[in-house]
Amino acid sequence: MALAKLGAVVLDCPDPLALAEFYAAVVGGAPSKGDEGWYDLEGHGGTPLAFQEAPDFVPPAWPRPDRSQQFHLDLTVDDLDAAEKEVLKLGATVLEADDRARTWRVYADPAGHPFCLCAC
Structure with a gap:
């Protein structure tokens, strides 16, 4: 329980x-x-x-062991490319999205917290 x-x-x-x-x-x-x-x-x-x-507040650095990410959010989306365009317009920054064959990409929100867009 x-x-x-x-x-x-x-x-x-x-x-x-x-x-x-x-x-x-x-x-x-x-x-x-x-x-x-x-x-x-x-x-x-x-x-x-x-x-x-x-x-x-000091934003986490991803991926760096001397300033760990602390946590991150996984956000499930239907279309990675479309969702990426929208979060970037909203002020997110790319942390790791070069491998377009993966089912997830890593971004930072405007305060620097990492989050992933994940294909469902």
């Missing part, structure tokens, strides 16, 4: 509203202001996402 259930994935970042808006454009939903320095992403139908202000 589980001791707990996952309540939310919370991302530290310098601008919680901006990052919540980025993910709202990627997975749907809308940012909702929570406590000071906190936004939730509501209405997207997946695992709850939240964004917490961290003024001294």
